[in-house]
Amino acid sequence: MNTLDNAQVAIVTGASRGIGAAVAQRLAKDGFAVAINYASSSAEADALVTELTAAGAKAIAVQADVSNADDVRRMFEVAEQQLGKVDVLINNAGVLKPVPLADTSDALYDQTFDINVRGTFNTLREAAARMNDGGRIVNFSSTTLALNMPGYAIYNATKAAVEAFTHVFAKELRGRNITVNAVAPGPVATSLFLDGKTEEQIQNFAKMPPLQRLGQPDDIASVVAFLASADAGWVNGQILRANGGLA
Numbered sequence: 001m002n003t004l005d006n007a008q009v010a011i012v013t014g015a016s017r018g019i020g021a022a023v024a025q026r027l028a029k030d031g032f033a034v035a036i037n038y039a040s041s042s043a044e045a046d047a048l049v050t051e052l053t054a055a056g057a058k059a060i061a062v063q064a065d066v067s068n069a070d071d072v073r074r075m076f077e078v079a080e081q082q083l084g085k086v087d088v089l090i091n092n093a094g095v096l097k098p099v100p101l102a103d104t105s106d107a108l109y110d111q112t113f114d115i116n117v118r119g120t121f122n123t124l125r126e127a128a129a130r131m132n133d134g135g136r137i138v139n140f141s142s143t144t145l146a147l148n149m150p151g152y153a154i155y156n157a158t159k160a161a162v163e164a165f166t167h168v169f170a171k172e173l174r175g176r177n178i179t180v181n182a183v184a185p186g187p188v189a190t191s192l193f194l195d196g197k198t199e200e201q202i203q204n205f206a207k208m209p210p211l212q213r214l215g216q217p218d219d220i221a222s223v224v225a226f227l228a229s230a231d232a233g234w235v236n237g238q239i240l241r242a243n244g245g246l247a
């Protein structure tokens with residue numbers, strides 16, 4: 001745990017539950033001071049802060065809607081004031097509501113692009129101005145991009161944009177020694193994946209990878225922890241598909 005005052009500082013967006021919460025737990029265990037971002041789930045975010053603090057880590061909860069540039073600016077300011085200049089940014093916040101393209105409302109299209117794409121854009125732009133040199137950025141794509149399943153056109157389009165940001169931004173940060181990578185999980189047992197699916201649909205997804213199970217948040221957290229670590233210093237501009245061999 002990050003009991004040292006000079007701990008490196010990580011922001012994890014969308015860390016009140018699911019993969020983001022597991023990433024925050026893992027980074028705290030690895031010695032980072034962690035800013036746990038959420039949009040509306042304050043009780044879950046506060047409970048995670050209490051858990052990490054009780055274990056000896058430095059952690060704060062920061063409310064910010066990543067799709068709002070002012071919120072994102074404030075999130076970086078709060079993290080900087082309370083924990084120190086940011087070393088690691090994990091762009092985990094995201095939404096998925098699988099609906100065929102022809103049935104997608106303007107509101108759902110806007111919400112999915114606002115959170116998944118504009119949210120990532122907002123934090124990357126802020127990170128360029130505020131992060132320490134030598135830092136790490138990990139974005140979130142999805143293995144659904146490689147599967148082209150019906151219902152995923154809008155979501156996949158947002159993750160294609162995130163992958164494009166990842167490749168280009170890694171090059172735009174030349175000279176800063178900051179790496180920019182993305183992790184692309186396959187199906188992971190979180191509310192984003194499980195909600196609205198029948199048990200049969202869930203089991204069908206679980207059988208798809210040759211490793212024959214759903215991913216768990218910790219499977220992804222360990223990949224993110226590697227990309228955030230000193231050991232991953234030579235990995236830059238890459239998309240790491242963590243999906244049990246699904247695609």
Ligand code: NAP
Pocket residue numbers: 013014015016017018019020037038039040041042064065066067091092093094095096115119140141142143144184185186187188189190191192193
């Ligand atoms: P999840 O369990 O639904 O959690 C989503 C998190 O994002 C929550 O903490 C939520 O907090 C936060 N969030 C949502 N909108 C936000 C906003 N506008 N601003 C800030 N935070 C916001 O989702 P998950 O499964 O852990 O997914 C995490 C990431 O992995 C996403 O980018 C997703 O696309 C990607 N992914 C997931 C899977 C999977 O199967 N689960 C597969 C591939 C990729 P609030 O409740 O406070 O809004």
